[in-house]
Amino acid sequence: MSDSKKTSYFSSGFTLGILGGGQLGKMLLYETRKWDIATKVMDPSKDAPCRLACNEFVQGNLMDFDTVYHFGKNVDVLTIEIENVNIDALEALEKEGVEVYPTPRELRLIQNKITQKLFYVDHGIPTAPFSRFAYTSEIDDSLDHGGIQLPFVWKSAQFGYDGQGVKIVRNRSDLRDLPNVECLTETLIPFKTELAVIVARSRNGSVVHYPVVEMEFHPEANQVEYVLCPARISDKVAKKAIETALRVSEALEHVGLLAVEMFQTREDEVLVNEVAPRPHNSGHYSIEASFTNQFEQHLRCILGLPLGNTDSKVAGVMVNLVGAEGHEGEVYYENIEKILSLRGVTPHIYGKSVTRPFRKMGHVTIVNEDMEEARKIAGEVKRTINVISKMKV
Amino acid sequence: MSDSKKTSYFSSGFTLGILGGGQLGKMLLYETRKWDIATKVMDPSKDAPCRLACNEFVQGNLMDFDTVYHFGKNVDVLTIEIENVNIDALEALEKEGVEVYPTPRELRLIQNKITQKLFYVDHGIPTAPFSRFAYTSEIDDSLDHGGIQLPFVWKSAQFGYDGQGVKIVRNRSDLRDLPNVECLTETLIPFKTELAVIVARSRNGSVVHYPVVEMEFHPEANQVEYVLCPARISDKVAKKAIETALRVSEALEHVGLLAVEMFQTREDEVLVNEVAPRPHNSGHYSIEASFTNQFEQHLRCILGLPLGNTDSKVAGVMVNLVGAEGHEGEVYYENIEKILSLRGVTPHIYGKSVTRPFRKMGHVTIVNEDMEEARKIAGEVKRTINVISKMKV
Numbered sequence: 001m002s003d004s005k006k007t008s009y010f011s012s013g014f015t016l017g018i019l020g021g022g023q024l025g026k027m028l029l030y031e032t033r034k035w036d037i038a039t040k041v042m043d044p045s046k047d048a049p050c051r052l053a054c055n056e057f058v059q060g061n062l063m064d065f066d067t068v069y070h071f072g073k074n075v076d077v078l079t080i081e082i083e084n085v086n087i088d089a090l091e092a093l094e095k096e097g098v099e100v101y102p103t104p105r106e107l108r109l110i111q112n113k114i115t116q117k118l119f120y121v122d123h124g125i126p127t128a129p130f131s132r133f134a135y136t137s138e139i140d141d142s143l144d145h146g147g148i149q150l151p152f153v154w155k156s157a158q159f160g161y162d163g164q165g166v167k168i169v170r171n172r173s174d175l176r177d178l179p180n181v182e183c184l185t186e187t188l189i190p191f192k193t194e195l196a197v198i199v200a201r202s203r204n205g206s207v208v209h210y211p212v213v214e215m216e217f218h219p220e221a222n223q224v225e226y227v228l229c230p231a232r233i234s235d236k237v238a239k240k241a242i243e244t245a246l247r248v249s250e251a252l253e254h255v256g257l258l259a260v261e262m263f264q265t266r267e268d269e270v271l272v273n274e275v276a277p278r279p280h281n282s283g284h285y286s287i288e289a290s291f292t293n294q295f296e297q298h299l300r301c302i303l304g305l306p307l308g309n310t311d312s313k314v315a316g317v318m319v320n321l322v323g324a325e326g327h328e329g330e331v332y333y334e335n336i337e338k339i340l341s342l343r344g345v346t347p348h349i350y351g352k353s354v355t356r357p358f359r360k361m362g363h364v365t366i367v368n369e370d371m372e373e374a375r376k377i378a379g380e381v382k383r384t385i386n387v388i389s390k391m392k393v
Numbered sequence: 394m395s396d397s398k399k400t401s402y403f404s405s406g407f408t409l410g411i412l413g414g415g416q417l418g419k420m421l422l423y424e425t426r427k428w429d430i431a432t433k434v435m436d437p438s439k440d441a442p443c444r445l446a447c448n449e450f451v452q453g454n455l456m457d458f459d460t461v462y463h464f465g466k467n468v469d470v471l472t473i474e475i476e477n478v479n480i481d482a483l484e485a486l487e488k489e490g491v492e493v494y495p496t497p498r499e500l501r502l503i504q505n506k507i508t509q510k511l512f513y514v515d516h517g518i519p520t521a522p523f524s525r526f527a528y529t530s531e532i533d534d535s536l537d538h539g540g541i542q543l544p545f546v547w548k549s550a551q552f553g554y555d556g557q558g559v560k561i562v563r564n565r566s567d568l569r570d571l572p573n574v575e576c577l578t579e580t581l582i583p584f585k586t587e588l589a590v591i592v593a594r595s596r597n598g599s600v601v602h603y604p605v606v607e608m609e610f611h612p613e614a615n616q617v618e619y620v621l622c623p624a625r626i627s628d629k630v631a632k633k634a635i636e637t638a639l640r641v642s643e644a645l646e647h648v649g650l651l652a653v654e655m656f657q658t659r660e661d662e663v664l665v666n667e668v669a670p671r672p673h674n675s676g677h678y679s680i681e682a683s684f685t686n687q688f689e690q691h692l693r694c695i696l697g698l699p700l701g702n703t704d705s706k707v708a709g710v711m712v713n714l715v716g717a718e719g720h721e722g723e724v725y726y727e728n729i730e731k732i733l734s735l736r737g738v739t740p741h742i743y744g745k746s747v748t749r750p751f752r753k754m755g756h757v758t759i760v761n762e763d764m765e766e767a768r769k770i771a772g773e774v775k776r777t778i779n780v781i782s783k784m785k786v
Contacts, residue, residue, distance in 0.1 A: 306734035341699035
């Protein structure tokens with residue numbers, strides 16, 4: 001790419017394509033607007049959060065070869081905000097000179113959780129022991145013969161977005177509810193906490209990483225409830241988590257962000273759980289807390305710009321806003337005014353008109369000079385705001 | 394307004410109207426998108442920065458009664474990002490139940506610089522001595538009779554946006570270039586520095602203020618070159634500036650933001666220069682540096698939400714990006730990649746396709762734990778980036 005083309009990110013004649021128009025894309029669009037970078041977004045839903053703020057919005061099936069191919073032909077750089085896209089089309093586009101980041105090779109490896117697991121094993125990256133199955137129905141046999149033991153974590157090989165496709169299996173009857181698909185089972189690791197490190201790697205090869213964050217999960221919904229940055233862990237464990245994340249990054253040679261999710265075991269070992277090749281829920285705190293937020297950083301990576309400083313200005317805690325149980329219908333953010341009166345509280349509303357139990361509807365960031373205070377306020381936020389529907393009887 | 398209507402800011406059925414679609418409106422739209430608040434924007438230019446990210450964009454003349462009136466009839470709350478709008482239309486809308494903030498009364502008072510000056514005098518608010526003239530041509534007479542002395546500051550009564558409408562007159566020939574309009578002349582105050590305080594006042598009457606910022610002006614263009622927060626002044630002067638700004642705020646009973654620009658004289662007196670009833674260039678640093686940025690704060694005010702914390706997370710310096718002299722045509726941001734490699738540097742590109750000498754094309758914020766370091770990097774930013782047109786011969 002010539003220099004004159006490179007600088008045109010900031011003027012006319014350059015278009016960034018984004019596959020997926022959900023909340024991650026929406027937050028990426030704040031940054032493209034900030035830098036006046038022209039964007040074209042495709043999403044299957046005409047009401048996708050990205051329908052505004054892009055220069056062109058296209059409704060289309062992200063898994064369809066022709067749709068993705070034709071969309072990508074008219075952009076200069078193509079990125080994604082969701083992994084489940086037609087990778088064959090991305091490969092064809094890449095061959096024809098479109099810059100696709102993350103690369104199709106990287107996406108193919110990550111999209112299938114079995115391939116991802118084998119990649120960790122091949123590169124000596126610590127991860128929980130696992131077994132692979134062509135169909136969920138084959139697991140019974142393996143239990144019969146002692147190949148695996150209850151309880152375990154079941155993961156579908158494909159389409160594991162947003163807590164779907166992952167299930168803790170405690171007894172055989174839990175297996176009955178699962179789809180009969182290619183899958184893996186993973187030893188249930190008793191862990192102290194979950195950690196994540198976002199690594200940013202530019203297309204020119206330079207690498208920076210964000211601080212280690214700590215994730216607290218909702219015990220039932222298997223969704224993150226709080227993300228804390230920095231994680232409240234020892235320097236030794238933090239160092240280990242960062243080294244592990246950088247090893248994954250180096251082995252993968254990704255371009256763009258890579259969110260590396262890890263378990264901190266009871267023995268203070270660090271095991272890689274899974275990775276996401278894009279801006280990630282565990283990095284949302286960075287909008288308010290970091291010198292360079294993850295969305296701007298992703299742009300810097302895929303456009304080959306110098307990477308930004310990943311330090312935090314203040315401590316940050318993020319609370320996911322998910323639909324309350326028992327509520328389905330037009331969304332209502334009960335008590336949102338109340339949380340706005342708390343110090344350092346910023347709600348982000350994704351703009352989905354309908355709420356469903358555990359659906360990600362937004363998030364709230366709490367920043368403070370002091371982490372303990374931020375976490376305390378985050379608890380208050382969590383107890384105060386409710387994502388409900390008034391249509392409930 | 395009923396509670397159910399109030400909470401609908403965050404769901405469907407509520408629309409915020411914005412008169413003016415320039416850079417201030419564009420930055421306000423980041424916040425409406427963050428909270429998924431539906432917006433309708435009107436601007437005379439079809440290529441206005443706000444054409445994206447609003448729910449509906451209307452091209453129209455902001456000074457035309459019918460155009461403004463019909464635009465405003467279909468929104469719930471109406472705000473402005475530029476003072477020069479048809480106030481008669483706003484008054485009609487207000488009478489018919491549209492919530493208009495800033496109020497037409499407040500806008501009328503501010504829109505005319507003579508009325509604004511008389512307001513300060515009436516309320517005992519310190520300001521530079523001045524004389525008023527129905528026409529610029531009458532100034533000669535006053536000079537002849539010793540009514541005023543050279544040099545002085547000439548200000549047109551109307552339309553004083555963005556450095557236009559203000560001129561330092563050092564000799565009689567300077568007067569020849571000025572439009573023959575209603576105007577005032579102001580004693581040229583030898584000042585140490587210019588300060589500004591942004592006061593936020595909610596429609597429910599609660600008030601908060603941002604820290605005092607310090608402004609460094611370009612010596613010729615009469616445009617701000619650097620804004621520093623916090624100002625490098627004594628606590629005593631800071632206290633005086635804040636008290637003065639709060640007095641203006643209280644007297645004006647504004648709703649929304651009020652940016653109060655002041656001179657710090659050689660004797661450490663504080664004189665009010667002028668005010669702006671909206672998000673202001675002197676508050677752009679707040680996007681990166683403050684707990685609550687000025688645009689979110691403006692929304693909080695006009696929607697009657699609790700006001701946000703105005704503390705800074707880090708020191709901030711803002712550099713205006715204005716078109717270089719001798720360049721007119723399609724804009725090119727020379728060396729923007731270079732400034733992106735400096736620590737804590739965030740460029741904002743407003744998205745105007747054509748540059749002209751001294752036209753505001755964007756700004757850059759530099760944040761740092763240490764103000765001296767931030768100011769140093771800001772100087773480097775200023776020396777490095779150039780807003781030019783390649784079409785120059």
